[in-house]
Amino acid sequence: MPWRDTGRPQRGTNRLTGRTRLFVRGAVQGVGFRPFVFRLATELGLAGWVNNSAQGVTIEIEGPADRREAFLLRLERERPPHSLVQSLEAVHLDGVGYAGFTIRASDPGGEVQALVLPDIATCEDCRREVLDPANRRYRYPFTNCTACGPRFSLIESLPYDRARTSMRGFRMCAACQAEYDDPRDRRFHAQPNACPVCGPQLALWDSAGAVLAQGDEALQGAVAALRTGSIVAVKGLGGFHLLVRAADDAAVQRLRTRKHREEKPLALMAPSFAAVAAWCCGCPLRAGAAGAERQSCYCARRARGPTWRRRWRRGIRRWG
Numbered sequence: 222m223p224w225r226d227t228g229r230p231q232r233g234t235n236r237l238t239g240r241t242r243l244f245v246r247g248a249v250q251g252v253g254f255r256p257f258v259f260r261l262a263t264e265l266g267l268a269g270w271v272n273n274s275a276q277g278v279t280i281e282i283e284g285p286a287d288r289r290e291a292f293l294l295r296l297e298r299e300r301p302p303h304s305l306v307q308s309l310e311a312v313h314l315d316g317v318g319y320a321g322f323t324i325r326a327s328d329p330g331g332e333v334q335a336l337v338l339p340d341i342a343t344c345e346d347c348r349r350e351v352l353d354p355a356n357r358r359y360r361y362p363f364t365n366c367t368a369c370g371p372r373f374s375l376i377e378s379l380p381y382d383r384a385r386t387s388m389r390g391f392r393m394c395a396a397c398q399a400e401y402d403d404p405r406d407r408r409f410h411a412q413p414n415a416c417p418v419c420g421p422q423l424a425l426w427d428s429a430g431a432v433l434a435q436g437d438e439a440l441q442g443a444v445a446a447l448r449t450g451s452i453v454a455v456k457g458l459g460g461f462h463l464l465v466r467a468a469d470d471a472a473v474q475r476l477r478t479r480k481h482r483e484e485k486p487l488a489l490m491a492p493s494f495a496a497v498a499a500w501c502c503g504c505p506l507r508a509g510a511a512g513a514e515r516q517s518c519y520c521a522r523r524a525r526g527p528t529w530r531r532r533w534r535r536g537i538r539r540w541g
Contacts, residue, residue, distance in 0.1 A: 240269070240314045241289050243296075246277040247307035248336040250381035253367030254278055255324050256409040257301050263404070265292055268319035273327040273380035276334040283319045303341060303368070324410060327380035335379050337372065344369035346407065357396065360437050363420050367411045374457070375413060383412040394419035452476050464490075 400408040425439035465472040
């Protein structure tokens with residue numbers, strides 16, 4: 222990480238109980254960076270603030286020099302796993318007597334330089350909630366936290382705040398707001414935070430646009446449609462995704478015909494690394510592999526197997 226220190230403090234600055242302003246640039250928005258900074262500064266007993274800007278993240282910490290130095294060392298070492306710090310500039314200033322540490326409103330001014338992350342696949346904590354019948358987010362498909370969920374697909378402009386995303390029309394319920402405001406919660410300042418009470422909902426439409434089902438019934442209806450050979454168009458945050466059951470030759474051929482895609486390979490979706498490894502030879506995927514958190518696309522040599530694989534692979538030797 223490139224580091225630039227302005228050297229000597231500005232005139233009159235007391236290095237023992239002074240203030241340090243940090244300018245952090247890179248992929249530092251939408252990754253839980255501000256909550257991380259808040260917790261770190263609070264743990265070290267430092268006062269000050271942090272906010273997003275069009276350029277990245279700005280931080281001011283105030284306190285004893287040894288604690289500020291510890292903050293700088295830990296900032297890089299313990300940063301959120303999805304973040305990327307390209308540069309960090311430090312300026313030493315006089316103390317101003319901050320009381321506590323806060324997350325300030327974002328500053329939208331200036332040239333946009335901050336990087337936007339791709340959408341991040343559901344983390345294990347959120348996955349457990351979705352599969353827990355006792356959890357209030359049970360089977361809620363839009364569950365997310367600061368470690369996962371949509372980013373690029375919903376961001377409309379920077380700095381990254383809920384008001385600048387497609388989530389701005391969904392006002393958080395009391396329970397979600399409490400999570401958002403709690404520094405101890407992993408959804409502290411999670412901008413897309415939502416639940417079945419206050420967030421987006423699923424709906425199943427027929428080809429004429431009539432609503433057939435909503436909520437979990439819509440999901441079950443889509444599954445049933447795939448099993449009976451239908452083409453299901455899933456409208457997500459980033460556009461439409463056309464699905465058919467790979468084992469259904471007639472459905473795959475129907476999709477190819479409608480898309481005028483007779484020879485071009487189709488992508489295969491799998492539920493796990495284990496499933497892909499069973500279908501492919503020399504599969505590059507490994508549990509915990511780099512990029513797994515984004516559910517990346519890979520190509521691998523196909524293995525011998527059932528004839529249902531022939532229709533959508535069309536003679537190619539590698540699957541994606």
